[in-house]
Amino acid sequence: MFDREKWGEIMQSIGKNKLRTVLTGFAVFWGIFMLIILLGAGAGLRNGFSYNFKNTATNSIEVYGGQTSKPWNGLPANRDIQLTEEDVEALRNSIPGIQHISGSYRVWRGNSQLQHGMNYGSYNIRGVIPEHQQLQKQILVAGRFINEVDEEQVRKVILIADDARKELFKDEEPLDKWVNVNGVPFQVVGLYKFENSGEGGMMQRSPVFIPLSAAQRVFNAQRDVDEIMFSFSDASIVGAQMAQERALHTIARRHNFDPTDDRAIWLQNNVANVSTFNNIFNGITAFLWFVGIGSLIAGIVGIGNIMLIVVKDRTREIGVRKALGATPGNVVGQILMEAIFVTALFGYLGLALGVGLLELLASAIPGSEFFRDPTIDFSVAVRSLLALLVAGAIAGFIPARRAAAIRPIEALRDE
Numbered sequence: 199m200f201d202r203e204k205w206g207e208i209m210q211s212i213g214k215n216k217l218r219t220v221l222t223g224f225a226v227f228w229g230i231f232m233l234i235i236l237l238g239a240g241a242g243l244r245n246g247f248s249y250n251f252k253n254t255a256t257n258s259i260e261v262y263g264g265q266t267s268k269p270w271n272g273l274p275a276n277r278d279i280q281l282t283e284e285d286v287e288a289l290r291n292s293i294p295g296i297q298h299i300s301g302s303y304r305v306w307r308g309n310s311q312l313q314h315g316m317n318y319g320s321y322n323i324r325g326v327i328p329e330h331q332q333l334q335k336q337i338l339v340a341g342r343f344i345n346e347v348d349e350e351q352v353r354k355v356i357l358i359a360d361d362a363r364k365e366l367f368k369d370e371e372p373l374d375k376w377v378n379v380n381g382v383p384f385q386v387v388g389l390y391k392f393e394n395s396g397e398g399g400m401m402q403r404s405p406v407f408i409p410l411s412a413a414q415r416v417f418n419a420q421r422d423v424d425e426i427m428f429s430f431s432d433a434s435i436v437g438a439q440m441a442q443e444r445a446l447h448t449i450a451r452r453h454n455f456d457p458t459d460d461r462a463i464w465l466q467n468n469v470a471n472v473s474t475f476n477n478i479f480n481g482i483t484a485f486l487w488f489v490g491i492g493s494l495i496a497g498i499v500g501i502g503n504i505m506l507i508v509v510k511d512r513t514r515e516i517g518v519r520k521a522l523g524a525t526p527g528n529v530v531g532q533i534l535m536e537a538i539f540v541t542a543l544f545g546y547l548g549l550a551l552g553v554g555l556l557e558l559l560a561s562a563i564p565g566s567e568f569f570r571d572p573t574i575d576f577s578v579a580v581r582s583l584l585a586l587l588v589a590g591a592i593a594g595f596i597p598a599r600r601a602a603a604i605r606p607i608e609a610l611r612d613e
Contacts, residue, residue, distance in 0.1 A: 218504060219504075219540060222500050222501060222503075222504040222540065223540050223541075223543065223544030224544065225496055225497035225500040225501075226494075226497035226498070226500070226501060226540070226541055226544040226545050226548065226586070226590070227497075227544040227545070227547050227548035227551075228493065228497065228548065229490070229493035229494035229495075229496060229497035229498075229548070229586075230494060230497075230545050230548035230549050230552065230582060230583070230586055231548035231549075231551055231552045232489075232490055232493045232552075233487075233490030233491065233493060233494060233552075233582060234490075234548070234549060234552030234553060234556065234574065234579065234582070235552050235555065235556070236486040236489060236490045237483070237486055237487070237490065237574045237578065238552070238556040238559075238572045238573055238574050239486075239572055240479070240482055240483050240486045241571070241572055241573060241574055242559075242560075242569045242570060242571060242572030242573075243479065243482065243568070243569060244479045244482075244483075245569075245570040245571045245572075246568045246569040246570040247475055247479070247568070248475075249570055251468070251471075251472060253334055253335045253336065253337070254333070254334050254335075254468060255298070255332070255333045255334070255335075255429040255468070256433070256468050256469065256472045257297075257429050257430060257431075257433035257438075257468070257469055258333055258427055258428060258429040258430075258468045258469075259427070259428060259430075259438065259441060259442055259445060259465060259466065259467050259468065259469075260425060260426070260427045260465070260466040260468070261281065261285075261289075261425065261426040261427070261445060261449065261463055261464070261465055262281075262424065262425055262463065262464040262465075262466075263278070263279040263280050263281045263424070263463055263464075264279055264461050264462050264463050264464050265277065265278050265279065265461060265462070266279065266455045266456070266459055266461065266462045267459055267460075267461040267462070268455075268456045268458075268459045270454065270455050270456040270459070271454055273454060273455075277455070279449075279453050279455065279462050279463055280422055281301070281422070281423050281424065281425070281426055281449070281463075282420075282421045282422055282423060283301055283410075283421045283423060284421065284452070285301075285423070285426060285448075285449060285452060286299060286300075286301040286423065286426055288448050288449075288452055289426060289428060289445055289448055289449075290428075292444060292445075292448045293428065293430060293441055293444050293445060293448075294430075294444075295430045295431035295432050295437075295441075296428055296429070296430050296431075296441075297332075297428075297429045297430055297431060298329050298332040298333055298428065298429045299329065299426065299427070299428035299429075300326060300327050300329045300330040300332075300333055300426070300427055300428070301327065301410065301423030301425070301426050302324050302325060302326045302327075302330060302410065302423060302424060302425050302427070303324070303325040303410055303413045303414060303419055303422060303423050303424050304322060304323065304324055304325075304424050305323035305324070305325065305379070305380065305408075305413050305417050305419075306323070306380065306417065310322070310323040310379060310380050311378075311379075311380055312358075312362065312366055312377050312378065312379060312406065313366075313377060313378040314366040314367060314375065314376070314377045314378070317365060317366045317367070317368070318366075319362060319365045319366055319403070320403070321362060321403055321404070321405065321406050322403070322405040322406070323379055323380075323405070323406055323407075323408060323413070324405050324406070324407050324408070324413075325407075325408050325409060325410040325411075325412065325413025325414060325419075326344060326407050326408075326409070326410055327344070327349055327409070327410050328343065328344055328345050328346055328348075328349065330344075330407075330427075331343050331344075332429070333427045333428075333429055334427070336357070336390040336391070336407075337390055337391040338388055338389070338390050338391075339360065339389045339390060339391050340373060340388065340389040341357070341373050341386070341387050341388030341389055342387055342388045343357060343388055343390075343407075344357060344387075344388075344407055344408070344409050348387075348409040348412075349409045349410060349411050350411070352409065352411045352412050352415055353385075353409060353412065354382065354383065354384045354385065354408070354412055354416070355384060355385050355386075355387045355408065355409065355412075356377060356379065356384040356385065356386055356387065356406055356407065356408050357386075357387060357388040357389070357390060357406060357407040357408075358372065358377075358386060358388075358389060358390075358404070358406045359389070359390050359391070359392035359404030359405075359406070360389065360391065360392060360404075361392060361403055361404050362403075362404060362406055363389060372386045372389060373386055373387070373388075373389065374386065374387075379408065380417070382416050384408060384412075390404075392404035410423070428441075428445075433469055434469075435469060435470065435473055437469075438467050438469035438470060439467075439470075442465055442467050445465065446463070446465065449463055450462070450463075494586060494589065495589075498541075498586075498589045498590060498592075498593045499593070501537055501540060501541055501590055501593040501594065502537075502593035502594065533594055534591055534594045534595060536594070537590050537591065537593055537594025538587060538590050538591050538594065540590070541586060541587060541589070541590025541591075541593070542583075542586075542587055542590070545583055545586040545587070545590075546583065549579055549582065549583050553573075553574070553579055556572050556573050556574065557573065559572050560572055560573050
């Protein structure tokens with residue numbers, strides 16, 4: 199492989215046909231470049247949608263109250279189903295393998311105002327219990343989360359995110375300071391990390407958290423909750439379906455509605471959502487591999503065709519070499535080395551440019567819930583290049599065998 203004479207002949211052959219070599223190599227370059235870009239784009243889409251589950255327990259189900267659409271047991275349709283803390287305890291006792299469960303309440307259905315001094319901001323205020331952090335984990339930057347004492351003593355404490363800190367406190371340290379929540383003072387006890395996925399707009403602001411007991415008492419919510427979320431040990435599709443059915447029948451029995459009424463309550467099964475999401479993106483990834491490999495095959499076919507032309511052009515030279523004692527292995531080796539060299543050179547250039555472009559896009563495009571960090575695993579890139587080299591060797595093998603089969607006497611007669 200490291201025969202200087204062979205490499206000299208390869209370079210001489212490439213040098214005599216620069217344009218042909220470049221055009222052939224470009225097909226390989228473009229094939230692996232497009233494969234890397236397509237896989238990176240697919241990874242960006244997957245990462246973007248995965249980010250929605252980043253801090254949420256994926257082995258969980260969320261329950262929301264709705265409105266009945268069917269009469270049941272003498273009761274009319276169009277009844278509002280208001281969830282309560284009693285529903286939380288009923289689910290805790292009726293679902294096998296339950297790990298964590300939390301009820302939460304949105305103060306004034308999200309249309310709430312925070313004030314500190316002369317600074318104002320509209321935020322979604324959520325009353326939660328300490329167990330909420332095990333289900334939708336907030337990453338604390340400073341201070342603490344809502345704790346059991348806050349809940350039991352109905353303390354007026356609040357946890358805010360960095361966007362609220364900047365808007366309400368500017369450069370001031372927020373911990374232990376007071377903010378007005380719809381005119382009621384609450385003390386800041388914690389600061390958590392929140393990533394804004396867009397510019398401006400109510401929906402891009404962080405929620406802020408207060409104890410559920412304080413939300414219910416201060417804002418006259420009785421024992422109401424808007425959402426119940428629970429996680430369970432059996433995170434299989436079957437286990438999640440069983441937990442969902444048990445939750446549905448428990449709430450239906452407590453609020454006296456038809457369990458088949460799909461508008462009475464809304465359930466979001468995160469196990470099923472994640473499974474559906476993975477199936478969709480596995481299909482997308484398979485399709486991208488199919489398209490990318492198709493581009494690579496086109497390049498490899500080009501390599502094979504050009505090597506056939508090389509063999510034809512060098513028929514007389516090969517005949518002379520065989521007449522002087524060159525073995526079929528020597529001839530095959532030289533043709534294969536040339537094919538592999540061209541494939542490796544242009545394949546590496548395509549790989550390097552593709553990875554470099556993905557890194558540039560990853561740093562230039564802000565992450566969102568739809569597209570984030572469009573990069574691929576280094577091992578995937580290496581395996582793609584190795585597969586390309588194997589394919590290049592296969593593409594060069596047929597022309598090499600043809601060259602080895604040339605009889606010296608016929609080759610010397612070739613015009």
